[in-house]
Amino acid sequence: MSDALRFEWARIRTIRSTYWLFGLGVLITAIIAGILAYVTRNDDKTGEVGSWVLLGGGEFATFIPIFVAIMGIFATGHEYRFGTIQPTLTTLPQRSALLLSKLLVVVAVAVAMVAVSLAINLGIAAIFWGEVPDLGSEPLNQVIPGYVVYIVLNAILGVALGQLFRGVPTAIVVLLVTPLIVETLVIGLSNVPALDWLIPAVKFLPFNAGARLIATTPANEAFGPDSAQYEIFERWAAGGVFAAFIAIILAVAWFLFQKRDA
Numbered sequence: 001m002s003d004a005l006r007f008e009w010a011r012i013r014t015i016r017s018t019y020w021l022f023g024l025g026v027l028i029t030a031i032i033a034g035i036l037a038y039v040t041r042n043d044d045k046t047g048e049v050g051s052w053v054l055l056g057g058g059e060f061a062t063f064i065p066i067f068v069a070i071m072g073i074f075a076t077g078h079e080y081r082f083g084t085i086q087p088t089l090t091t092l093p094q095r096s097a098l099l100l101s102k103l104l105v106v107v108a109v110a111v112a113m114v115a116v117s118l119a120i121n122l123g124i125a126a127i128f129w130g131e132v133p134d135l136g137s138e139p140l141n142q143v144i145p146g147y148v149v150y151i152v153l154n155a156i157l158g159v160a161l162g163q164l165f166r167g168v169p170t171a172i173v174v175l176l177v178t179p180l181i182v183e184t185l186v187i188g189l190s191n192v193p194a195l196d197w198l199i200p201a202v203k204f205l206p207f208n209a210g211a212r213l214i215a216t217t218p219a220n221e222a223f224g225p226d227s228a229q230y231e232i233f234e235r236w237a238a239g240g241v242f243a244a245f246i247a248i249i250l251a252v253a254w255f256l257f258q259k260r261d262a
Helices: 002-013 016-039 047-054 063-081 085-091 095-129 140-165 169-189 193-202 206-214 224-230 235-259
Strands: none
Touching: 002 063, 002 095, 016 047, 016 063, 016 095, 047 095, 047 140, 063 085, 063 095, 063 140, 063 169, 085 095, 095 140, 095 235, 140 169, 140 206, 140 235, 169 193, 169 206, 193 224, 206 235
8 A cells, every 4th residue: 555655646746737736726716815805805804705715716616626626537547548557557456555545645635735725815815804814703614624525525536537437538528517517407407397396306416515515605595595495405414415426436436447457
């Protein structure tokens, strides 16, 4: 296991995409945080406003989660894309140890990215506000732990998708198309009277449920005035839906990795 961890750590810190994804994630989030901190400098510094600034967009802080998921996809998908999976498995034939090392290293880098981003955004808030947000205020005291969990889950999802599809393009398409098109379409169609049978399924849409981990609004306000009919799960229950979805993908990918030739 130690050999697999050393291999994966060497791999992730010697490819340019790691630094690009890490740097762009932190930079874009910091720019958004700066804009939000500036325009709210004369407003009440509520926990909700603090969440927007620290996460660089609040409920819409999608950049770092997407970037860590792509980093996870690269961790496994690049092995197949560049044909390095065979020499890797020749050197490290313990497949479970190899895949586990990829998960651990990607998650560690993802947590480091979150820590750096939050520290920078906290400094930006202090500059424009003259004070730091109260981390113990509602909903900030729930949003920040939810944000960390959300990032970790996205990192694991990326590794699982890359391994499941044994490549990069398909995994990225699934990562982006599912929440942006498929789930949005299901939510939209559920408003059609003839398709109202879709309403109970909305709360189980995995990416939509996962986004509840960083939500600043109550679940009964997630979709505006008609939210009650969806019976959306609260933060941690919704996060459980997202985690279960990822666990299924990871289990299938892990099983196939053990059974397939490479």
